[in-house]
Amino acid sequence: MFVPCGDWVPDLTGFTLLMPAVSVGNVGQLAIDLIISTLNMRKIGYFYTDCLVPMVGNNPYATAEDNSTELSTNAEVYSLPARKLVALQLRSIFIKYKSKSFCEKLLSWVQSSGCAKVIVLSSSHSYQRNDLQLRSTPFRYLLTPSVHKRIQNKIESLNWQEMEKSPCIPQMDDSEFCVRVPGGGITKTLYDESCSKEIQMAILLKFVSEGDNIPDALGLVEYLNEWLQIIKPCSDDPTTPALPWKIPSSWRLLFGSGLPPALF
Amino acid sequence: MAATFFGEVVKAPCRAGTEDEEEEEEAGRRETPEDREVRRQLARKREVRLLRRQTKTSLEVSLLEKYPCSKFIIAIGNNAVAFLSSFVMNSGVWEEVGCAKLWNEWCRTVDTAHLSPSEAFCVFYHLKSNPLVFVCQCSCYVAEDQQYQWLEKVFGSCPRRNMQITILTCRHVTDYKTSESTGSLPSPFLKALKTQNCKDTACCSLLEQPNIVHGLPAAVLSYCQVWKIPAILYLCYTDVMKLDLITVEAFKPILSSRSLKGLAKNIPQGTEVLKKLMTTNEIQSNIYT
Numbered sequence: 001m002f003v004p005c006g007d008w009v010p011d012l013t014g015f016t017l018l019m020p021a022v023s024v025g026n027v028g029q030l031a032i033d034l035i036i037s038t039l040n041m042r043k044i045g046y047f048y049t050d051c052l053v054p055m056v057g058n059n060p061y062a063t064a065e066d067n068s069t070e071l072s073t074n075a076e077v078y079s080l081p082a083r084k085l086v087a088l089q090l091r092s093i094f095i096k097y098k099s100k101s102f103c104e105k106l107l108s109w110v111q112s113s114g115c116a117k118v119i120v121l122s123s124s125h126s127y128q129r130n131d132l133q134l135r136s137t138p139f140r141y142l143l144t145p146s147v148h149k150r151i152q153n154k155i156e157s158l159n160w161q162e163m164e165k166s167p168c169i170p171q172m173d174d175s176e177f178c179v180r181v182p183g184g185g186i187t188k189t190l191y192d193e194s195c196s197k198e199i200q201m202a203i204l205l206k207f208v209s210e211g212d213n214i215p216d217a218l219g220l221v222e223y224l225n226e227w228l229q230i231i232k233p234c235s236d237d238p239t240t241p242a243l244p245w246k247i248p249s250s251w252r253l254l255f256g257s258g259l260p261p262a263l264f
Numbered sequence: 265m266a267a268t269f270f271g272e273v274v275k276a277p278c279r280a281g282t283e284d285e286e287e288e289e290e291a292g293r294r295e296t297p298e299d300r301e302v303r304r305q306l307a308r309k310r311e312v313r314l315l316r317r318q319t320k321t322s323l324e325v326s327l328l329e330k331y332p333c334s335k336f337i338i339a340i341g342n343n344a345v346a347f348l349s350s351f352v353m354n355s356g357v358w359e360e361v362g363c364a365k366l367w368n369e370w371c372r373t374v375d376t377a378h379l380s381p382s383e384a385f386c387v388f389y390h391l392k393s394n395p396l397v398f399v400c401q402c403s404c405y406v407a408e409d410q411q412y413q414w415l416e417k418v419f420g421s422c423p424r425r426n427m428q429i430t431i432l433t434c435r436h437v438t439d440y441k442t443s444e445s446t447g448s449l450p451s452p453f454l455k456a457l458k459t460q461n462c463k464d465t466a467c468c469s470l471l472e473q474p475n476i477v478h479g480l481p482a483a484v485l486s487y488c489q490v491w492k493i494p495a496i497l498y499l500c501y502t503d504v505m506k507l508d509l510i511t512v513e514a515f516k517p518i519l520s521s522r523s524l525k526g527l528a529k530n531i532p533q534g535t536e537v538l539k540k541l542m543t544t545n546e547i548q549s550n551i552y553t
Contacts, residue, residue, distance in 0.1 A: 050412035
């Protein structure tokens, strides 16, 4: 459930909720980290739940000594009221059998808080692509039927590729076709539940493999940016920084500590 | 899937834990009433229960709903437990008020009715001369799916902000991320994490990003952060995870902190108690026993 940082519950009516699905390569989570860090979003509350493995650490978006000691938990909510954006970051995996319960609680909160729409950033196993997908862009989108016509038209004008339906049971030749997101974690559950609850939800995902997924996260936020225009696109001005997205300080040492010199 | 150099195709592990979810989805579709019953029974077996060992009765409400508390010190893991036993619980009279009974794949003790002091795994005490001061000695492993339940059974559903919580635990030094090699670190060493509402100064440096804490200590600290309870976690990074004198002594700077001040009255005696504890443990822990 949502617990505010302050003494009152912020009004999120009409806001767009950005959230990750815990999925292959953790791409959605890395993308949300980039968004929170770049837009300097402020923490407004926690999602206190028994569905995620507990973890704590100091402020992952710290930029200086004085803001580095704020404790962070496994599910936190950040906002940027000027852009009517709210972001939920999930930092750990689901406890066994609890992912469906989490989706129900989350969507119930989305409805009660008055958020206008939800955008889920996710990923899917690249090895599960069919021949056509192998030859096309690695980005895909999905919209629930209740998404506003205006948004549908905007997406169409971007010439994006919709996520193709695939056999529900891959091994069977005469299986029905349905939306599948292998490696997408709760993506499919969120999509199905949003369809039935008539929640406006857009899913943006990339086909990825496990490894150094920072480039994938950068790709995904650029994909999102084509639509939402969160940050200005790269210009030809040589004085603008090459990378418009701010890498959080917590992305240090992603692949472990330093090596002992004696190794060499 | 991934192909190895030997020509086999293996399932590549996914660090987002999504294979389990896909299996759960599949299992959910095929689940029979018998499967659901097995799952219910397993969930019941893994329930966390709080009981009074003297009377063998369960506590009807959560521990802190039954007993008022202003100071709560929680030791998680054998070294932290040994530290509290030797330096805090050796002075004053401590009365047992409850014990958490739980089972998971890592617990070796099943029968809590006949726990010996060396096996006792999650016991709560309060100080007889000041019953608002509580200590928890937790030397068993509380699994991920049990941590939230443990919190509910101990803290209850109405969080109280007028108490100070201190958590002590250990981690292996290889868990500590630093730009130097972990081999060059002067272990054991202490690091701290505190909640927003904790105004006390830690008696060591704070845990820097990108380091994180998980497990029961993280569950307790998260609860305190979310519900605005002042709490501080002292984490001892060590290269010896079994009971070790040097690791336990690394917690000593905490004795002068606000949380433990006044509780540790006789530190030299504490050192003697600790040495005796080490000797007893060594005799018991050879491969022939």
